[in-house]
Amino acid sequence: MESTNENVRSQMRKGVLEYCILCILSRTEAYASSILEQLKAGGMLVVEGTLYPLLIRQKNQGLLSYRWEESPQGPPRKYYVITDKGRAQLQEMDAAWQEMVASIESLRKG
Amino acid sequence: MESTNENVRSQMRKGVLEYCILCILSRTEAYASSILEQLKAGGMLVVEGTLYPLLIRQKNQGLLSYRWEESPQGPPRKYYVITDKGRAQLQEMDAAWQEMVASIESLRKG
DNA sequence: TTTTGGTACTTTGCAATACAAAGTAGTAAA
DNA sequence: TTTACTACTTTGTATTGCAAAGTACCAAAA
Numbered sequence: 001m002e003s004t005n006e007n008v009r010s011q012m013r014k015g016v017l018e019y020c021i022l023c024i025l026s027r028t029e030a031y032a033s034s035i036l037e038q039l040k041a042g043g044m045l046v047v048e049g050t051l052y053p054l055l056i057r058q059k060n061q062g063l064l065s066y067r068w069e070e071s072p073q074g075p076p077r078k079y080y081v082i083t084d085k086g087r088a089q090l091q092e093m094d095a096a097w098q099e100m101v102a103s104i105e106s107l108r109k110g
Numbered sequence: 111m112e113s114t115n116e117n118v119r120s121q122m123r124k125g126v127l128e129y130c131i132l133c134i135l136s137r138t139e140a141y142a143s144s145i146l147e148q149l150k151a152g153g154m155l156v157v158e159g160t161l162y163p164l165l166i167r168q169k170n171q172g173l174l175s176y177r178w179e180e181s182p183q184g185p186p187r188k189y190y191v192i193t194d195k196g197r198a199q200l201q202e203m204d205a206a207w208q209e210m211v212a213s214i215e216s217l218r219k220g
Numbered sequence: 221t222t223t224t225g226g227t228a229c230t231t232t233g234c235a236a237t238a239c240a241a242a243g244t245a246g247t248a249a250a
Numbered sequence: 251t252t253t254a255c256t257a258c259t260t261t262g263t264a265t266t267g268c269a270a271a272g273t274a275c276c277a278a279a280a
Contacts, residue, residue, distance in 0.1 A: 008202055008203055009209070009210070010267080011125040011236095012126055012129070012210050013125065014124050014125045014267065015121040015122045015266090016122055016210070017266095019122070020213075020214065020217050023217045024217060027220050031229095038217070039217070042213050042214075042216045043209060043210075043212065043213035043216065044217070046267085046268095047268065047269075048229085048268095049230095049231090049267080049269060050267050050268055052229065052231090053231090053267085053268095054266090056230090057266095071227075071228080071275090071276085073226080073227070073277075074226065074227035074228060074277085075228050075275035075276065076228085076229095076275075076276095077227090077228070077229090078228085089118075094218075096119045099153060101211060102153065103130075104126060104130065107133045107152040107154070108204075110137055120239085121265095123238085124265095127237095127238085141257080141258095143257065143258090156239095157240075158239095158259090159238080159239055159240060159260090159261095160237085160240095162258065162260090163260090164238085184246065184247055184255065184256035185245065185246035185257050186246075186257085186258095187256090187257070187258090188258070
């Protein structure tokens with residue numbers, strides 16, 4: 001039970017991960033490992049097993065596309081790129097997120 | 111596909127519902143239907159089938175207790191009450207929530 | 221050449237969760 | 251006694267994050 005902290009945070013992360021990914025990719029193309037690093041830097045801990053299926057899901061929804069690129073070291077990298085549809089979705093998510101922040105605040109303050 | 115909006119919002123709601131319930135109950139005791147109303151008023155749409163199991167879960171975790179009370183009309187009501195443990199958890203969730211808001215902002219702004 | 225280590229992407233199985241929908245039951249008015 | 255309303259409960263389903271194991275490419279060291 002000492003990990004209640006992490007459970008709470010993990011629980012809250014769910015549902016905003018797709019939003020976070022689109023946020024990151026809206027600024028620059030990136031491959032999975034670098035997305036992981038940026039999420040980690042932003043305080044959103046995620047693991048590979050979560051991120052990869054999520055990227056595939058978003059690609060299948062047409063929110064992302066990707067291209068292969070040589071790596072200076074190691075195997076080639078799959079660079080994900082946000083699509084127009086992805087940018088539209090991101091706008092949706094911006095709105096949804098702001099609404100939720102407002103909702104929580106309203107519920108918390110009374 | 112026209113309900114993308116609602117999917118996004120529904121997705122984001124997950125993980126913060128328990129937080130919302132504790133927020134509401136931290137101010138006053140309430141029975142399920144009135145909690146539903148308050149969530150709705152706060153912009154967090156939820157349905158019975160979601161709320162009831164959630165209340166039971168939180169009760170089993172010792173975050174809530176309840177007592178029965180006569181209703182002026184209809185069957186008796188189950189009034190839920192937040193416990194000391196629930197208040198401690200609420201503080202945890204406050205912290206987790208604020209961290210997540212900061213994380214998202216950091217990722218969104220770059 | 222073979223081995224080793226690092227990087228990167230993928231798959232599988234599981235547990236938790238929100239939700240829709242149907243069900244149970246108490247009370248009171250028609 | 252039937253109807254309507256309120257309230258709580260249960261069941262089945264699809265989605266999702268995650269841990270863990272797996273596959274594969276590349277380059278430097280042995």
